[in-house]
Amino acid sequence: MKRSRSVQSSSGSKFKRTAFALVGSAILLGLCAVLITMIFTGGNSINAQTSVLDYAKSELTIWNGEPLPTADDFLNDNTRSLVDSARYLVVPGTDSGDQNIAILMQLGDGTTRTENAVLTIREPVITWELGTAATSAELLGEEYSDAVLSVSLSDIKAVGSYDITVRTHGKELPFTLVAQDTTAPVVKIYDTLSFYVHQEISAKDFVESCEDLSAVEYHFSEEPTTMLQGTYSTQLIVTDASGNSTTCEITYAVSGDGEPPVISGVTDMTTIVGIPVSYLHGVTANDTHDGEVAVTAKEQEGFSLRKAGDYTVTFSAQDEAGNVATETATLHVLPSIDEDVIEQITEDDVLRMGDYIVQSIDHEGDTSRQYLRKLYNYVQGHMVYHGSSQRYEWYQSAAVALYQGYGDCRNYYGFGRLLLTCAGFENMMVEKVKPYEGATNHYWSLVNVDGAWYHFDTTPRYKVSDFFLWTDAQMDAFSAKNNQCFNRDKSLYPATPE
Numbered sequence: 001m002k003r004s005r006s007v008q009s010s011s012g013s014k015f016k017r018t019a020f021a022l023v024g025s026a027i028l029l030g031l032c033a034v035l036i037t038m039i040f041t042g043g044n045s046i047n048a049q050t051s052v053l054d055y056a057k058s059e060l061t062i063w064n065g066e067p068l069p070t071a072d073d074f075l076n077d078n079t080r081s082l083v084d085s086a087r088y089l090v091v092p093g094t095d096s097g098d099q100n101i102a103i104l105m106q107l108g109d110g111t112t113r114t115e116n117a118v119l120t121i122r123e124p125v126i127t128w129e130l131g132t133a134a135t136s137a138e139l140l141g142e143e144y145s146d147a148v149l150s151v152s153l154s155d156i157k158a159v160g161s162y163d164i165t166v167r168t169h170g171k172e173l174p175f176t177l178v179a180q181d182t183t184a185p186v187v188k189i190y191d192t193l194s195f196y197v198h199q200e201i202s203a204k205d206f207v208e209s210c211e212d213l214s215a216v217e218y219h220f221s222e223e224p225t226t227m228l229q230g231t232y233s234t235q236l237i238v239t240d241a242s243g244n245s246t247t248c249e250i251t252y253a254v255s256g257d258g259e260p261p262v263i264s265g266v267t268d269m270t271t272i273v274g275i276p277v278s279y280l281h282g283v284t285a286n287d288t289h290d291g292e293v294a295v296t297a298k299e300q301e302g303f304s305l306r307k308a309g310d311y312t313v314t315f316s317a318q319d320e321a322g323n324v325a326t327e328t329a330t331l332h333v334l335p336s337i338d339e340d341v342i343e344q345i346t347e348d349d350v351l352r353m354g355d356y357i358v359q360s361i362d363h364e365g366d367t368s369r370q371y372l373r374k375l376y377n378y379v380q381g382h383m384v385y386h387g388s389s390q391r392y393e394w395y396q397s398a399a400v401a402l403y404q405g406y407g408d409c410r411n412y413y414g415f416g417r418l419l420l421t422c423a424g425f426e427n428m429m430v431e432k433v434k435p436y437e438g439a440t441n442h443y444w445s446l447v448n449v450d451g452a453w454y455h456f457d458t459t460p461r462y463k464v465s466d467f468f469l470w471t472d473a474q475m476d477a478f479s480a481k482n483n484q485c486f487n488r489d490k491s492l493y494p495a496t497p498e
Helices: 002-041 045-050 136-140 347-360 368-381 394-404 409-422 472-481
Strands: 059-063 083-088 097-107 112-122 125-129 160-168 171-180 186-189 194-196 207-211 216-220 230-240 245-255 262-264 269-272 284-287 291-293 295-299 309-318 324-334 427-431 443-449 452-457 467-470
Touching: 125 136, 136 160, 186 230, 186 245, 207 230, 262 324, 269 347, 269 394, 347 394, 347 409, 368 409, 368 443, 368 467, 394 409, 409 427, 409 443, 409 452, 443 467, 452 472, 467 472
Parallel strands: 059 112, 125 171, 194 245, 269 324
Antiparallel strands: 083 097, 097 112, 160 171, 186 207, 216 230, 230 245, 262 284, 284 291, 295 309, 309 324, 427 443, 443 452, 452 467
């Protein structure tokens, strides 16, 4: 038993010696590693700690015109205290662009270090899309988010270059702001495009809307045609002042006969100096496709209603397709009224005079009675009673009243009848029946007012001057007291209301 324990003890001692030898070898290897590291690092413990750090920034940007940064400007704040001095190996140039530079640093431990960096010199130019909103960071970069421009972008309305000042990082720098337009026009074409044969069309007939910052020009890839009926296609190219273009595909239809309207009722006309006429009395225009269309009239250059002579009046009518018809007529302006002149004036001539007057009287919203009162007052307000006149036709008597501004009952009657007729009121002449030989003549009108007839006598009388829409009873009562002045054959005329 003792022998056995002796053998076991000898084996244990041997194991311990082996373990100690292994530990000693490990320690020795560790010391060697430390020694090697110290040799290669110069034995400086601080340098060993910071060797993995960058002493200088990898890049730096300035604006052309600013002073070049020094090598110190590239040093990082967290390692600046470890550097005694720094300089460029090669001094950077002043041209715009990116430059690779090298910075040599003398470290505090007596060693040197070289690091590479990029110096970027930017041109002081801001490029901005006209009409858009942009922040300083978007225009210059995030590092210039504090920059303030000397102009408001909203005040710039046109493409071009503008000299401005930018205040940033405590400095004011001169800049050029380039306002550009690279956005094409936004164009909307009408959904339905239909034209008439021979219709004159332009690009704007196709465009419902166009949005752009500047004026635009329209061009067709192939000029549209309306010569024949059919369906056609083309391209409309819309280009703005900056050269940006939008191309629109267009399909359109052409139909209709393309014939101009036909103007009817144009004749030569006669008036007297100072009396205007409605040229469009009895004149109409009709188009085979559009039906009745409007007619316009224009006097020749140099026309004067105050000067007797012959003048040309041109009538025009245009249909929806743009086809235009024209007709001409001569307007004879007579110097005055006398026996010879009066015979040259026709009923249509006088009706043109009446149309002009009626068109000048505002009766919008009036009842029939209100409108008739305005016509009645117009006659009495534009002439006075004086003497006796020749027994002309009613329209000739009206013309004399218009020209002279005075006359007797025949002139008053003619003037009143003219306005009633031109205003569209049905009317008829009433003639006095003389109660005895030597009694005076008298003329006045009956007018239909909303289905009922009334007397309409514009001639003023002594003490009573208003005989507006009188009934038979009123007329008879006045006549009985004034020498039968309204004596008439009642069988010839419709009765008035009681």
